[in-house]
Amino acid sequence: MINLSEVYKMRDKLRKWREENYRNSEQIVDVGEELINEHASKLGDDVWIIYEQVMIAALDCSRDDLAWSCLQELKRQFPDSHRVKRLAGMRLEALERYEDANKLYDSILQDDPTNTAARKRKISILQAQGKSSEAIRELNEYLEQFVGDQEAWHELSELYINEHDYAKAAFCLEELMMTNPHNHLYCEQYAEVKYTQGGLENLELARKYFAQALKLNNRNMRALFGLYMSASHIAASPKVSAKVKKDNVKYAAWATSQISRAYQMAGRGKKENKCSVKAVEEMLESMQITMS
Amino acid sequence: MLEDDSGVTKKRTLPLSSLSVSFRSHEMGEVELSCLAYAKMYLHASQFPRCSVNGLLLSSSPAGGAVCITDCVPLLHTHLSLAPITQLALTQVDAWCSQTHQRIMGYYQANACVSDSSPTPCALKIAEKIFEQCNNAVLLMIDGEKMFPGCRVPPIVMYERKDARWALKDKHTIMLRQWEETCSIVNQLFSSGDQALLVDFDSHLDDITKDWTNQKLNAKIMELVSPANGNV
Numbered sequence: 001m002i003n004l005s006e007v008y009k010m011r012d013k014l015r016k017w018r019e020e021n022y023r024n025s026e027q028i029v030d031v032g033e034e035l036i037n038e039h040a041s042k043l044g045d046d047v048w049i050i051y052e053q054v055m056i057a058a059l060d061c062s063r064d065d066l067a068w069s070c071l072q073e074l075k076r077q078f079p080d081s082h083r084v085k086r087l088a089g090m091r092l093e094a095l096e097r098y099e100d101a102n103k104l105y106d107s108i109l110q111d112d113p114t115n116t117a118a119r120k121r122k123i124s125i126l127q128a129q130g131k132s133s134e135a136i137r138e139l140n141e142y143l144e145q146f147v148g149d150q151e152a153w154h155e156l157s158e159l160y161i162n163e164h165d166y167a168k169a170a171f172c173l174e175e176l177m178m179t180n181p182h183n184h185l186y187c188e189q190y191a192e193v194k195y196t197q198g199g200l201e202n203l204e205l206a207r208k209y210f211a212q213a214l215k216l217n218n219r220n221m222r223a224l225f226g227l228y229m230s231a232s233h234i235a236a237s238p239k240v241s242a243k244v245k246k247d248n249v250k251y252a253a254w255a256t257s258q259i260s261r262a263y264q265m266a267g268r269g270k271k272e273n274k275c276s277v278k279a280v281e282e283m284l285e286s287m288q289i290t291m292s
Numbered sequence: 293m294l295e296d297d298s299g300v301t302k303k304r305t306l307p308l309s310s311l312s313v314s315f316r317s318h319e320m321g322e323v324e325l326s327c328l329a330y331a332k333m334y335l336h337a338s339q340f341p342r343c344s345v346n347g348l349l350l351s352s353s354p355a356g357g358a359v360c361i362t363d364c365v366p367l368l369h370t371h372l373s374l375a376p377i378t379q380l381a382l383t384q385v386d387a388w389c390s391q392t393h394q395r396i397m398g399y400y401q402a403n404a405c406v407s408d409s410s411p412t413p414c415a416l417k418i419a420e421k422i423f424e425q426c427n428n429a430v431l432l433m434i435d436g437e438k439m440f441p442g443c444r445v446p447p448i449v450m451y452e453r454k455d456a457r458w459a460l461k462d463k464h465t466i467m468l469r470q471w472e473e474t475c476s477i478v479n480q481l482f483s484s485g486d487q488a489l490l491v492d493f494d495s496h497l498d499d500i501t502k503d504w505t506n507q508k509l510n511a512k513i514m515e516l517v518s519p520a521n522g523n524v
Contacts, residue, residue, distance in 0.1 A: 161373055279387045279391070
C-alpha cells in the first residue's frame with residue numbers, strides 16, 4: 001500500500017510540471033495514470049485539473065484509451081463546460097479528425113467569441129495540416145485582438161522563422177523583448193535572427209543582443225558562441241574602421257576565453273566529452289587564423 | 293509554444309521489419325548506410341517527435357571508393373533555419389572529423405509535419421554547402437509516416453546531385469546491410485532505455501557536459517552489432 005505522503009509527492013510533481021509548462025508527456029502519463037487509477041479519492045479538487053493534464057499527455061503518447069477515460073470523468077463532472085469541449089476537440093485532433101475538431105471549436109466560438117483557447121486550437125490544426133501561410137494569417141488576426149498574448153507572439157516568431165521571413169520574426173521578438181526585458185532567451189533568439197539576416201549592420205545588432213543575453217544569463221552558451229562569431233565576422237570585414245576592428249577583436253578574444261574556460265570546467269573528470277572539448281579548441285584556433 | 297500543444301503530430305514508433313533488403317554488387321552511385329548511422333538518425337527523430345530535426349552524415353571510408361555512410365552527428369531540433377548555431381555545428385563537426393579521419397558527406401532531416409517528407413529550403417541550402425566540399429554528397433529525408441511497428445521498408449528517402457539539382461536516388465542503389473538486424477538493434481535500444489543516451493548538438497549547448505559525438509551510445513550500438521557480420 002502506498003502511503004499518503006507519496007501520493008502527495010506525485011501530486012506535487014504533476015503540479016510543478018503543470019506550472020512550468022513541461023511537455024514531458026511520458027512521465028506525466030506514468031505518474032498521473034497511477035494517481036488517478038489508484039488514488040483519485042485522496043486528491044480532493046485537484047483531481048479535475050490532473051485529469052485534464054493527464055488527458056493531454058495521453059494524447060501526446062497515443063494513449064487514446066487513457067485520454068478517453070479522463071475525458072469521460074471530466075464530461076460527467078462539467079457537462080456544459082467549454083474547457084472540456086476544447087479537450088474533446090484536442091482528442092479529435094489527435095485522431096486527425098480535423099473537420100470534426102473544427103466544428104467543435106466553431107460551436108464554442110459561436111457561444112463565446114472571445115474564447116482564445118478555441119481560436120488557438122484552430123490555428124494549431126492549420127499547422128498540423130502544413131498550412132503555414134494560413135496559420136500565420138490567422139495568428140496575425142488573433143494578435144490584433146489579443147495583442148498581449150506572449151505565447152502567441154512567440155509562436156508567430158517560430159512560424160516566421162520556419163518560413164525564412166526573418167524580418168517579421170524579428171518584429172515578433174522585438175515585441176517579446178519589450179514586454180519581457182529580463183528574458184535572455186528572447187534576446188538570444190533575436191540576435192540569431194539578426195545574424196541570419198546578415199550584413200554588417202545586422203551583425204553588429206546581433207553582437208549587441210548576444211551580449212545582452214549574456215548579461216542576463218552568463219551561462220547561455222548559444223549567446224557566448226554567437227557573440228564570438230558575430231564579433232569575429234565584423235572584425236574580419238574589410239568595410240570596418242580600424243577602431244571597430246580592434247574593438248571586435250577584443251570582444252571575440254573575451255568570448256574565446258570564456259568558451260575555453262566553460263569547456264575546461266565541463267571536461268573536468270569526464271573523459272567522454274574529451275572529443276567535444278578538442279573540437280571546440282580546434283574551431284577557436286582555426287577561426288583565429290581567418291580573423292587576422 | 294501556445295498554451296496548448298500546438299498540433300498533435302503522429303507519434304513516431306518502432307518498425308518491426310521482417311524483410312531484409314537484397315544486395316547488389318558495387319556499382320556507380322551506390323550508397324551504403326551503416327547500422328550505426330541509421331540507428332542514431334532514427335533515435336534522433338524519435339527523441340523529438342514534435343520537432344524538425346537534422347544532422348550530418350559522415351564517412352570514414354576513403355573518397356573515391358564505394359560510398360559508405362559510416363556514422364552521423366545529430367545536430368538540431370530547434371530553429372533549423374537560423375544560421376549561427378548551424379554554422380557553429382558545421383565548424384565543430386568539421387574539426388572533429390579531421391581529428392578522427394572522417395568527412396562530412398551528407399545531411400539528414402526529419403520534418404515535424406509527418407505527412408510531408410520533402411526537402412525544405414533549409415535542407416537544400418545545407419546540402420548544397422556540403423556538396424561544395426564533397427561531390428558525392430547525399431541528402432537524406434526521414435519519412436515519418438513509415439516509422440511505425442510492422443513497416444517493412446526503411447523510412448528514408450535519399451537525394452543526390454544530378455544536373456545541378458537534387459534528384460531522387462534510385463531505391464536500389466541504397467544499401468542497408470542486415471536490415472532485420474538493424475531494426476532489432478533499434479528495438480533493443482528502446483527497450484533497454486538506451487535511446488535516451490542520444491545527445492544532439494542542441495542538447496549539448498543546453499548542457500556542455502553532454503557529448504554530441506555520442507561515444508557512449510556508439511559503444512552500446514557496436515556491442516549489439518554482431519561481430520560475425522563484419523562491417524555493419
